[in-house]
Amino acid sequence: MRRYLLVLDMDLLALDEEHDLEPINYLVAKQEQEPCEVVVLSLVTNQPKMPVELLAGAGIPKHPDLAHRPDDPSSVNAEHRMERAVQHLKMIGCRASGIISYEDLVTAVRSETRGHDYDEVILATGGQEGSALARIVGRDPVQQLRREWGKRLIEFREVHDQEPSS
DSSP: EEEEEEEEEHHHHHHHTTTTTTHOOOOOOOOHHHEEEEEEEOOOOOOOOOHHHHHHTTOOOOOOGGGGOOHHHHHHHHHHHHHHHHHHHHHOOOEEEEEEEESOOHHHHHHHHHHHHHHHEEEEOOSOOOHHHHHHTTTTTTHHHHHHHHHGGGHHHHHHHHOOOO
16 A cells, blocks of 8 residues: 655645645545555644743743644644545545644654655645745755655645646
8 A cells, every 4th residue: 555645734625726636636546546545744834933932931841842732723724624634535535644743844744754654745735935045055845855755755836837746
């Protein structure tokens, strides 16, 4: 069984409409070739991070994940996004499960793939592109992952008229 890590920072169905169903069609085609398992990694985005000094002064643990509350709107959105994607993937026949991460794109993918084997990482994200300077110096998040995953990194960008990168 092939395993895929599907990374989301926006709703899969909204992203699918933007891409004329390309992300879902891609996974349907994979499922038709061979049964697949998809782990949905839903990123909590636009989360204001408190400086460590403020956290320490407030008596809150310094670990950044502990500074996030599971009932804040960003966490709730990430959970709903993950649940909807898992449900949709199960409807097309994939084994699917989901996790939520408060980490940035690169750290979240590295953390998940360090402990589990995946055949491909599929980025279905909207706001993960780095600055022009980050792209020039090779620190753009997608560029960093591309160096590690090569052709096994599939990217569906938010822009409607672009093809997925592979």
